[in-house]
Amino acid sequence: MSHSIDYTANPPMGPSVIPDAPALPTNNPISLPRKSRWPARLDLLQSLSGLLLALFLIAHMAFVSTILISQAAFYNVARFFEGAWLLGRPYPMLVSLVASAILALLMLHAWLAMRKFPAGFRQYRAFIAHKNRLHHGDTSLWWLQLWTGFLLFFLASIHLYDMLSQPELIGPYASADRVWSGGMWPLYLLLLFSVELHGGIGLYRLLVKWGLFGDKTRARLHLARHAFSAFFITLGLLTLLAYIDLGRSHAAQAGERYIPKAAAQTATH
Amino acid sequence: MIPLFRHHTKASSQPRRLTLKILRYNPAELNAAPSFQAFEIDEADGMTLFIALNEIRATQDPSLQFDFVCRAGICGSCAMLVDGRPALACRTLTRDLSAQITLAPLPFFELIGDLSVNTGKWMRGTSERLQTWIHAVEPVSADILETPMAPELAEAIYELDRCIECGCCIAACGTAQMRPDFVGAVGLNKIARFRLDPRDQRSDDDFYELIGDDSGVFGCMSLLGCHDVCPKQLSLQTQIAFLRRKMARLGLN
Ligand code: SF4
Ligand code: SF4
Ligand code: FES
Numbered sequence: 001m002s003h004s005i006d007y008t009a010n011p012p013m014g015p016s017v018i019p020d021a022p023a024l025p026t027n028n029p030i031s032l033p034r035k036s037r038w039p040a041r042l043d044l045l046q047s048l049s050g051l052l053l054a055l056f057l058i059a060h061m062a063f064v065s066t067i068l069i070s071q072a073a074f075y076n077v078a079r080f081f082e083g084a085w086l087l088g089r090p091y092p093m094l095v096s097l098v099a100s101a102i103l104a105l106l107m108l109h110a111w112l113a114m115r116k117f118p119a120g121f122r123q124y125r126a127f128i129a130h131k132n133r134l135h136h137g138d139t140s141l142w143w144l145q146l147w148t149g150f151l152l153f154f155l156a157s158i159h160l161y162d163m164l165s166q167p168e169l170i171g172p173y174a175s176a177d178r179v180w181s182g183g184m185w186p187l188y189l190l191l192l193f194s195v196e197l198h199g200g201i202g203l204y205r206l207l208v209k210w211g212l213f214g215d216k217t218r219a220r221l222h223l224a225r226h227a228f229s230a231f232f233i234t235l236g237l238l239t240l241l242a243y244i245d246l247g248r249s250h251a252a253q254a255g256e257r258y259i260p261k262a263a264a265q266t267a268t269h
Numbered sequence: 270m271i272p273l274f275r276h277h278t279k280a281s282s283q284p285r286r287l288t289l290k291i292l293r294y295n296p297a298e299l300n301a302a303p304s305f306q307a308f309e310i311d312e313a314d315g316m317t318l319f320i321a322l323n324e325i326r327a328t329q330d331p332s333l334q335f336d337f338v339c340r341a342g343i344c345g346s347c348a349m350l351v352d353g354r355p356a357l358a359c360r361t362l363t364r365d366l367s368a369q370i371t372l373a374p375l376p377f378f379e380l381i382g383d384l385s386v387n388t389g390k391w392m393r394g395t396s397e398r399l400q401t402w403i404h405a406v407e408p409v410s411a412d413i414l415e416t417p418m419a420p421e422l423a424e425a426i427y428e429l430d431r432c433i434e435c436g437c438c439i440a441a442c443g444t445a446q447m448r449p450d451f452v453g454a455v456g457l458n459k460i461a462r463f464r465l466d467p468r469d470q471r472s473d474d475d476f477y478e479l480i481g482d483d484s485g486v487f488g489c490m491s492l493l494g495c496h497d498v499c500p501k502q503l504s505l506q507t508q509i510a511f512l513r514r515k516m517a518r519l520g521l522n
Contacts, residue, residue, distance in 0.1 A: 037480050040520025043487040115483070116490055123447040130376070130446040135355040138493045139443050209491040211510025
């Protein structure tokens with residue numbers, strides 16, 4: 001007689017006494033096709049896409065804030081990504097490619113995360129009532145994450161489409177003109193707050209969700225989360241101010257491109 | 270008696286006057302509508318909500334419904350919302366609360382009346398759904414000596430077995446409020462418990478059949494309400510994260 005686990009047996013406490021008990025999957029594993037592995041993959045992908053976006057966010061912030069060092073520094077960073085140092089001449093297409101990839105990642109992440117949104121008004125109301133009753137930090141944070149995520153879907157898409165369609169318009173003057181003369185600064189301001197809050201909370205939840213630090217570290221993780229958001233919001237505000245300032249002083253010549261000093265000198269000679 | 274070691278209450282200190290606002294509703298009554306009713310009592314030394322509710326029932330309103338068995342945090346029947354947070358009434362001291370206390374039944378579970386909910390029915394249903402009992406290939410023989418278990422392992426299993434099925438974790442779970450088919454922390458903790466047990470011969474593939482979807486471990490959004498309210502201080506965060514890692518790994522195959 002072959003031994004196998006008897007899934008069809010009644011529970012040891014006797015047959016169900018509950019009239020509307022959830023259907024028992026008691027006869028499934030061997031005879032029925034096994035459960036799809038996709039929920040596991042989608043869960044992994046949701047975390048992974050979020051992590052990649054957060055890493056991109058950090059790198060992106062580092063690059064754009066070079067304007068705080070000098071215009072030339074930002075100019076060099078912008079040219080670096082056009083690949084002239086490698087390919088002999090600049091290809092703004094490369095920037096388009098990166099922007100498209102990030103846009104695709106954003107869409108994927110949004111779609112995966114949206115599965116967790118309240119489905120319908122009843123669930124929406126149930127969650128709000130629950131959140132207001134419980135006064136529980138991590139539960140309320142999720143609500144903030146949901147709304148900032150919702151905003152980001154639109155704000156980040158607009159910004160990415162801008163970069164994707166006009167990749168050559170990145171540089172000290174071109175960017176500053178977009179921010180000020182192009183009237184984009186309110187969008188960037190809102191985008192900055194949403195993205196840094198969402199990213200900070202997301203990274204925190206990633207660590208908690210996968211249990212990377214045990215359960216004694218939550219207070220410290222929260223501290224790190226605040227530090228993350230505060231640091232990047234401050235850096236972002238300073239950066240945005242720098243572009244606004246530059247954009248205002250450059251408003252009269254809006255559209256004119258930045259030419260680095262060395263090149264400008266050789267041009268006048 | 271040594272006066273030093275006696276706890277003196279100053280003669281001037283009057284006991285606090287507590288107001289308990291209790292959500293009353295009897296679904297068996299026709300045309301009944303839920304409403305809050307306020308009861309006032311004097312606070313006593315070391316008073317728990319269990320004592321307060323019994324006093325109200327004995328002296329003010331014999332129709333007040335609530336559940337108690339052990340009054341020592343062991344049976345899990347007295348969970349309710351205390352100022353909006355799930356807690357065991359028998360383990361909640363009134364001195365830790367303000368003089369205005371709001372009590373309501375646990376959400377999510379079927380209401381029996383006033384503060385009494387049928388957690389048992391849901392727990393039983395979840396046990397059947399998640400098959401929370403030992404699945405052994407070999408039939409158990411009473412004539413053979415049991416295989417010994419390392420004390421550390423027995424301890425670890427016992428730690429997870431401390432769950433009293435009070436339902437606080439479900440009432441504190443945002444996911445469960447939105448999706449009533451979610452197994453919740455109590456269900457996931459039980460799976461973690463049987464997964465540890467060497468007498469249970471189910472593999473991770475078998476467990477995946479039970480919790481490998483969005484009504485199982487992947488539905489959890491790590492809001493940790495469960496972890497923060499569990500009156501037995503079970504490390505639900507660790508258990509859920511552990512299961513998530515094990516189940517997610519199967520997705521890579
Ligand atoms: S896990 Fe904790 S909160 Fe949940 S039912 Fe068990 S004892 Fe209660
Ligand atoms: S951690 Fe998961 S199970 Fe616990 S309250 Fe949050 S969503 Fe619910
Ligand atoms: S009466 Fe048993 S846990 Fe409170």
